[in-house]
Amino acid sequence: MLVQKSEITLASNLGKSRYKNSLAQGTKIEQLIPGGVDSPFRAFIEVGGQAVFFTSARGSKLTDLDGNQYIDYLGAWGPAILGHCPPEVVQACQETLALGPVFGAPHSLELVMAESVINACPNIEKIRFVSSGTEAVMSAIRLARGYSRREKIIMFEGGYHGHSDATLASNGHLSSGGIPGGSRAATLLARYNDLDSVRELFESNSDQIGTVIVEPVCGSMGVVVPEPGFLEGLRQLCDQHGAVLIFDEVITGFRLARGGAQELYNVKADLSCFGKALGGGMPIGAYGGKREIMQRLIPDGDVYQAGTFSGNPVTMAGGIATLAQLAQGDAYRLMEERAAALFAGLEPVIRQKHWPVQLQRVGSMFSILFAAAPVKNYQDSLTIDHQAFSHFFHDLLDNGVYLPPSGVDAACISAAHSPEDIEQTVKVMLTALDRIFTG
Numbered sequence: 001m002l003v004q005k006s007e008i009t010l011a012s013n014l015g016k017s018r019y020k021n022s023l024a025q026g027t028k029i030e031q032l033i034p035g036g037v038d039s040p041f042r043a044f045i046e047v048g049g050q051a052v053f054f055t056s057a058r059g060s061k062l063t064d065l066d067g068n069q070y071i072d073y074l075g076a077w078g079p080a081i082l083g084h085c086p087p088e089v090v091q092a093c094q095e096t097l098a099l100g101p102v103f104g105a106p107h108s109l110e111l112v113m114a115e116s117v118i119n120a121c122p123n124i125e126k127i128r129f130v131s132s133g134t135e136a137v138m139s140a141i142r143l144a145r146g147y148s149r150r151e152k153i154i155m156f157e158g159g160y161h162g163h164s165d166a167t168l169a170s171n172g173h174l175s176s177g178g179i180p181g182g183s184r185a186a187t188l189l190a191r192y193n194d195l196d197s198v199r200e201l202f203e204s205n206s207d208q209i210g211t212v213i214v215e216p217v218c219g220s221m222g223v224v225v226p227e228p229g230f231l232e233g234l235r236q237l238c239d240q241h242g243a244v245l246i247f248d249e250v251i252t253g254f255r256l257a258r259g260g261a262q263e264l265y266n267v268k269a270d271l272s273c274f275g276k277a278l279g280g281g282m283p284i285g286a287y288g289g290k291r292e293i294m295q296r297l298i299p300d301g302d303v304y305q306a307g308t309f310s311g312n313p314v315t316m317a318g319g320i321a322t323l324a325q326l327a328q329g330d331a332y333r334l335m336e337e338r339a340a341a342l343f344a345g346l347e348p349v350i351r352q353k354h355w356p357v358q359l360q361r362v363g364s365m366f367s368i369l370f371a372a373a374p375v376k377n378y379q380d381s382l383t384i385d386h387q388a389f390s391h392f393f394h395d396l397l398d399n400g401v402y403l404p405p406s407g408v409d410a411a412c413i414s415a416a417h418s419p420e421d422i423e424q425t426v427k428v429m430l431t432a433l434d435r436i437f438t439g
């Protein structure tokens with residue numbers, strides 16, 4: 001959510017010698033790259049100050065250009081599920097790179113990767129690999145439209161599905177210039193955790209809505225959990241109205257469970273989108289689902305989607321190695337334990353002191369929300385105090401803990417976080433909260 005900077009006083013790292021080299025690079029790069037970043041939320045637009053440059057990442061730690069170390073909870077916004085630089089993944093990518101990074105023709109690692117994903121997600125019958133989550137969602141929406149032969153889609157206020165026209169069209173909190181009116185008209189907004197709002201849209205647009213896209217657990221308005229019956233209700237409404245149900249599991253996929261949120265909540269989507277954690281750090285997206293729908297893609301059917309780097313060998317190698325680690329290790333147990341320990345360290349103090357902070361998480365996806373009441377939808381997320389978050393973020397930054405520079409985006413724990421990392425993080429966070437609320 002973009003906040004008006006003029007309304008609040010944000011904290012800042014400007015002028016601090018601890019960030020000297022980052023600040024110098026930041027001033028230069030802004031002359032050449034808009035905002036100094038290739039993706040806007042990397043800039044500290046929500047928290048104030050100037051982004052920190054990183055030079056390396058290993059396990060649970062990041063190192064910046066000034067040599068400062070951080071316990072990392074950004075996880076690269078999701079991909080670093082095994083921690084940074086897991087040796088098996090690095091080795092697989094290096095060996096594959098040496099054989100040729102891209103052929104533009106079929107190769108065997110695509111087959112192995114497809115088998116790996118389909119083994120983990122019994123609901124996926126066929127799959128296509130692309131190079132980002134945005135591409136996966138964009139392609140899945142086109143396919144759902146081609147299949148249903150209906151143009152309108154329903155998405156949820158405050159949801160994030162990447163930066164394609166269709167999913168930015170009406171999304172109030174992330175408004176964008178340059179979106180055609182046709183895209184706006186074709187995207188209808190419902191309220192998360194509110195089936196009636198979906199029912200009403202179906203009833204007033206009968207025969208025009210062919211697609212519902214939803215994050216089974218929201219990651220961009222705070223980590224928001226689906227209330228019991230919500231995902232099941234969406235499944236029923238889609239069946240009743242002949243619409244394709246797309247689960248955007250770009251962040252939840254392979255993170256919440258090997259079979260993603262679908263496994264966790266036992267609701268089957270028609271199409272699912274993946275990305276982030278699936279590639280072991282390589283740029284990846286994927287979409288898949290029912291054979292009958294996937295067969296509509298050219299060359300089998302009539303819906304076009306392509307990509308020079310789609311399914312490239314290095315990304316496939318990174319994905320295969322990552323999925324192998326997730327299948328054989330105890331990554332999910334470790335991540336759950338670490339995340340639970342983090343919240344167990346914070347919760348009693350927050351409750352005892354009556355601080356207006358909500359701890360929300362599913363598995364290794366968590367958010368620390370500066371709000372007086374739990375956040376269950378986009379409207380609730382508007383109550384978040386971005387000023388308090390900005391102070392929290394910078395206090396943590398100064399003390400070696402890196403969070404997403406956004407008061408609403410999901411933070412991620414990896415399988416490489418140690419009990420000591422968590423202990424240290426609890427200490428740093430409680431000190432920061434005390435400074436914010438007790439002064």
Ligand SMILES: *Cc1c(COP(=O)(O)O)cnc(C)c1O
Pocket residue numbers: 131132133134135137160161162163215219248249250251275276284285
């Ligand atoms: C990150 C994300 C996307 C976009 O993926 P990119 O790889 O950044 O294009 C789409 N949907 C969800 C739920 C995401 O978290």
